[in-house]
Amino acid sequence: MSKLLIEGVSRTFAGVRGAEPVRALMPVDLAVAANDFITILGPSGCGKSTLLRIVAGLEAPSEGRVLLDGKAVTRPGPDRGMVFQSYTLFPWLTVAENIAFGLRERGMAEEERDGIVASYVDLVGLKGFENHWPKQLSGGMQQRTAIARALANDPEILLLDEPFGALDNQTRGLMQELLLGIWERRKKTVLFVTHDIEEAIFMASRVIVMTARPGRIKSDVAIDLPHPRHYTLKTSPEFSALKARLTEDIRVEAMRTADAH
Amino acid sequence: MRPLHPVSPGLRTVLGISFFVLFVVFWAWITLGGNVNRIFLADPLSMLRDGWRLLVEDRFWLDILITIWRVFGGFVLASVVAVPLGIAMGAWKPVEAFLEPFVSFARYLPASAFIPLLILWAGIGELEKLLVIFVGSVFQIILIIAVKVGSTRRDLVEAAYTLGSTNNSIVKRVIMPANAPEIAETLRLVLGWAWTYVIVAELIGSSSGIGYMIINSQSRLATGQIIFGIIVIGLIGLLSDFAFKAFNRWLFPWSLA
Numbered sequence A: 001m002s003k004l005l006i007e008g009v010s011r012t013f014a015g016v017r018g019a020e021p022v023r024a025l026m027p028v029d030l031a032v033a034a035n036d037f038i039t040i041l042g043p044s045g046c047g048k049s050t051l052l053r054i055v056a057g058l059e060a061p062s063e064g065r066v067l068l069d070g071k072a073v074t075r076p077g078p079d080r081g082m083v084f085q086s087y088t089l090f091p092w093l094t095v096a097e098n099i100a101f102g103l104r105e106r107g108m109a110e111e112e113r114d115g116i117v118a119s120y121v122d123l124v125g126l127k128g129f130e131n132h133w134p135k136q137l138s139g140g141m142q143q144r145t146a147i148a149r150a151l152a153n154d155p156e157i158l159l160l161d162e163p164f165g166a167l168d169n170q171t172r173g174l175m176q177e178l179l180l181g182i183w184e185r186r187k188k189t190v191l192f193v194t195h196d197i198e199e200a201i202f203m204a205s206r207v208i209v210m211t212a213r214p215g216r217i218k219s220d221v222a223i224d225l226p227h228p229r230h231y232t233l234k235t236s237p238e239f240s241a242l243k244a245r246l247t248e249d250i251r252v253e254a255m256r257t258a259d260a261h
Numbered sequence B: 001m002r003p004l005h006p007v008s009p010g011l012r013t014v015l016g017i018s019f020f021v022l023f024v025v026f027w028a029w030i031t032l033g034g035n036v037n038r039i040f041l042a043d044p045l046s047m048l049r050d051g052w053r054l055l056v057e058d059r060f061w062l063d064i065l066i067t068i069w070r071v072f073g074g075f076v077l078a079s080v081v082a083v084p085l086g087i088a089m090g091a092w093k094p095v096e097a098f099l100e101p102f103v104s105f106a107r108y109l110p111a112s113a114f115i116p117l118l119i120l121w122a123g124i125g126e127l128e129k130l131l132v133i134f135v136g137s138v139f140q141i142i143l144i145i146a147v148k149v150g151s152t153r154r155d156l157v158e159a160a161y162t163l164g165s166t167n168n169s170i171v172k173r174v175i176m177p178a179n180a181p182e183i184a185e186t187l188r189l190v191l192g193w194a195w196t197y198v199i200v201a202e203l204i205g206s207s208s209g210i211g212y213m214i215i216n217s218q219s220r221l222a223t224g225q226i227i228f229g230i231i232v233i234g235l236i237g238l239l240s241d242f243a244f245k246a247f248n249r250w251l252f253p254w255s256l257a
Helices: A047-057 A095-107 A108-125 A140-152 A169-185 A197-203 A232-233 A237-259 B009-032 B044-057 B060-091 B093-107 B112-124 B126-152 B154-162 B167-204 B210-219 B222-252
Strands: A004-014 A022-032 A037-041 A065-067 A081-082 A155-162 A189-194 A206-210 A217-224
Touching: A004 A047, A004 A189, A022 A047, A022 A065, A022 A217, A022 B222, A037 A047, A037 A140, A037 A197, A047 A065, A047 A081, A047 A155, A047 B167, A047 B210, A095 A108, A095 A140, A095 B167, A108 A140, A140 A155, A140 A169, A140 B154, A169 A197, A169 A232, A189 A197, A197 A232, A206 A237, A217 A237, A232 A237, B044 B060, B044 B222, B060 B093, B060 B126, B060 B167, B060 B210, B060 B222, B093 B126, B112 B126, B112 B167, B126 B167, B154 B167, B167 B210, B210 B222
Parallel strands: A037 A189, A037 A206, A081 A155, A155 A189
Antiparallel strands: A004 A022, A004 A065, A206 A217
């Protein structure tokens, strides 16, 4: 059985001041198997973030429904952890308190929380920064904390909305390896939205390519590259072949977006 | 001068103090130099002399204490009512829709115009003074806080929901801590205004306080005492502002780290 089932989900935004309603997302069907790492690749404005937010329950679909373990998603909940592109750590909480946030909301006792927090601080390599405030951290460290915060809740599925989009190239590469390393060790179902082709291939067991707005699924590419993956994989011939193929797919869509403006 | 270029801390202090010096020099020049009639404006020296006499002989420090108590009493009263209301209005839109029009209207009612009415209701005792400050501050605080709370970062709220927060814990664990520094900053601002209201309250129907001393001095043309009273208010305002600022910094180190 699929872990996550997206059935005919579409989204239309009401027109502003009598304008025509805007279709952001055509009906999308997608089945995600347990412990799959799926990247959703598309040009900007294609509705891929909207799709992710619908899965998170932060937005309601205009049509269709999302099922997680057979249960319909109606609102956000701790079973769907999310990492945002913008830095969303709570600035008044330290790194450790941020990671503990979900556990605290669940009413977990402090002693029990501390153990879990320590293990996730370790997992994302932030030992020694537990008592820092988000303001004192670099962008990469903030996103590592955000990943730890989402994982500490032990969600059924992890949703990531261009989590490394605001980071510089080197940091981004390191973060990709870090997240992939975590996934390889502790299997988890992941939905990862990005507009970066290399990132999409490197991380994924399956890449979903979306068309320009209004978005729909254009292609569904299995990535059978072996694990564990190392950054040198990005220069291998198999990787290049996949990249060439997806680049072509995306280019057509990006040009359609550019023409529309 | 390069626009927006910061000034060194040393120069900042020197420049800040030098305006005070210039101001006093100008004041001394027009009064001691005989450019203004003494009856209308006392010179700095007689102001100090009058002030000293006030403190030593007329027990003016009692008036100062009474005024301080009134300001803080009225201010605390207003804060206790306004902060929860402001948060409620910012967080829950139906509450805002219900109260916002009235509060916006009430904000423009001049507190000083309420004094005759308040005297009628509460007499000329302490309660009336507190109420003047209360009326003058409470609506302002409510509105400013409601606006700040209403503009809470949505992404933080969304992040909290995906971590399992309920509607109530969003208010308690996100909206309130996220806005706490701004709320404290608002209170600091309004405390400054409270000093204006207390003096107005003391000018009318009062028998103690700095404002009472000032109106009393007017009938005796003691401009030195009036100016001394005004300067005392300014100094206390400055001190309480400093203290408030330091307190906020200590309370919310994360917002400045």
